[in-house]
Amino acid sequence: MILMENVSKWYGSFQVLNGCTTSVSKGEVVVVCGPSGSGKSTLIKTVNGLETIQEGKITVEETIVSNRKTNLNQLRSRIGMVFQNFELFPHMSVLENVKLGQMKVLGRADSESENKAKLLLDRVGLADHAAKFPSQLSGGQQQRVAIARGLAMDPIAMLFDEPTSALDPEMINDVLDVMVELANDGMTMMVVTHEMGFAKKVADRVVFMDEGKIIEDATKDDFFGSPRSDRAQQFLSKILSY
Amino acid sequence: MQYNWDWGILFRDPYIWWLVDGLQWTLTIAICAWVIAFCLGSILGIMRTSINPYLRFIGTAYVELFRNVPLLVQLFLWYFVFPELLPEEAGRWVKREMPMPGFTTTVLALGLYTASRLCEQVRSGIEAVGIGQRNAGRAIGLSETKVYIHILLPNAYRIIIAPLTSEFLTIFKNSSLALTIGVIELTGMTRQIEEYTFQGFEAFTAATVIYSLVTFTVMGFMLHLEKRLYVPGMIAAEK
Ligand SMILES: Nc1ncnc2c1ncn2[C@@H]1O[C@H](COP(=O)(O)OP(=O)(O)O)[C@@H](O)[C@H]1O
Ligand SMILES: [Mg+2]
Numbered sequence: 438m439i440l441m442e443n444v445s446k447w448y449g450s451f452q453v454l455n456g457c458t459t460s461v462s463k464g465e466v467v468v469v470c471g472p473s474g475s476g477k478s479t480l481i482k483t484v485n486g487l488e489t490i491q492e493g494k495i496t497v498e499e500t501i502v503s504n505r506k507t508n509l510n511q512l513r514s515r516i517g518m519v520f521q522n523f524e525l526f527p528h529m530s531v532l533e534n535v536k537l538g539q540m541k542v543l544g545r546a547d548s549e550s551e552n553k554a555k556l557l558l559d560r561v562g563l564a565d566h567a568a569k570f571p572s573q574l575s576g577g578q579q580q581r582v583a584i585a586r587g588l589a590m591d592p593i594a595m596l597f598d599e600p601t602s603a604l605d606p607e608m609i610n611d612v613l614d615v616m617v618e619l620a621n622d623g624m625t626m627m628v629v630t631h632e633m634g635f636a637k638k639v640a641d642r643v644v645f646m647d648e649g650k651i652i653e654d655a656t657k658d659d660f661f662g663s664p665r666s667d668r669a670q671q672f673l674s675k676i677l678s679y
Numbered sequence: 680m681q682y683n684w685d686w687g688i689l690f691r692d693p694y695i696w697w698l699v700d701g702l703q704w705t706l707t708i709a710i711c712a713w714v715i716a717f718c719l720g721s722i723l724g725i726m727r728t729s730i731n732p733y734l735r736f737i738g739t740a741y742v743e744l745f746r747n748v749p750l751l752v753q754l755f756l757w758y759f760v761f762p763e764l765l766p767e768e769a770g771r772w773v774k775r776e777m778p779m780p781g782f783t784t785t786v787l788a789l790g791l792y793t794a795s796r797l798c799e800q801v802r803s804g805i806e807a808v809g810i811g812q813r814n815a816g817r818a819i820g821l822s823e824t825k826v827y828i829h830i831l832l833p834n835a836y837r838i839i840i841a842p843l844t845s846e847f848l849t850i851f852k853n854s855s856l857a858l859t860i861g862v863i864e865l866t867g868m869t870r871q872i873e874e875y876t877f878q879g880f881e882a883f884t885a886a887t888v889i890y891s892l893v894t895f896t897v898m899g900f901m902l903h904l905e906k907r908l909y910v911p912g913m914i915a916a917e918k
Contacts, residue, residue: 572912
């Protein structure tokens, strides 16, 4: 469903992505990991065109993302995205956050949007918080609202950029639980995360990045069983050593 | 030398009406100029944060041009020089037939100048809201325009309410420059009262009190507005 072929990107003379090739099939969960600054956020943002690329090709279903003529807004409305810092809209209630895209992008009626929003908030365990403002929620709760906001658009795939790395430890599991459930429901997901427990539980494949390159792209069992590259091994031993 | 205090002068016909009339001019100039500054400044501020490099350039050029020439110089340029640069017909119209030339020129000059300052406030507000919010809006499929309407601007204006208040108060005070091109607004009327009655102290005290009262009223109104628009957890701009 998502296909990246030889994707390269530069910030000035600094090459942040270097010939990245990978894919996510329908219903697949792909975890992307790697050291800080290796280009994971940049890579995942190229999928919905939040970051442009200079070389290569990205295809989502039949849409070529990197094509200038592509209607990016329409593409984005079909791909959910969850950010490290939640990025809920602070001037809107939780309910309005989940309604906004439905109404202003999909053109759904107010009542339909509201019903859908309530249903999704219930699904992420926040039905009681619909009237609150984002700042009145904990980080874990905000992130679950952000997931609901993405799901409200009936996406064909969900992108996650380190969804739990800004959270206090005791809230991480609440968010991961929602994501695991989503994965088990068959959602196509690309997830940048260092939560290897999550990867072991639901990932189909693991992509390991370093310095803008995809060093390893393996099935979960291969990756955790016998990572081929030294760097992936080092990385794993570092984050799994605690 | 003996100074004869006479506070009663302020309440006597016609002087009290002069003050009222002056205040009316001052307020009218300030409000009209504010409307221009706010609308144009917002458009320019949006342009300066746009993804389109041409729009960004226009915004930047405007700010550099208007912010770096003293307001009084701009006022004189618009009043004395600008009509000469127009085609003959238009120039004559501006000089001879344009209604209330001093007032119109002041409103325009003050509005265009303050727009450059408003632009910078709006730009800094939008930047404070941040790229993360912009991307979150884009990620659900909102167009650039809708990202501005539904996300960036509502947050940016909330952040910059305090600086906007002081910009309005500055316009209000700057409106007294109008007297240099013959508009007898509040300060002008005050001088006129002094010339007619020699009660300068009383007249200028009255003007000071009136300016202060308006300032406090505006500040009170803006505080009220800030409370009305408050959302929990909102970041405030540094003054
Ligand atoms: N807008 C930018 N301009 C210049 N360099 C950037 C920009 N955004 C990210 N980078 C650089 O690109 C590299 C990869 O960043 P990022 O994709 O955020 O890495 P990761 O998410 O893996 O930590 C980093 O070295 C970062 O400093
Ligand atoms: Mg990152």
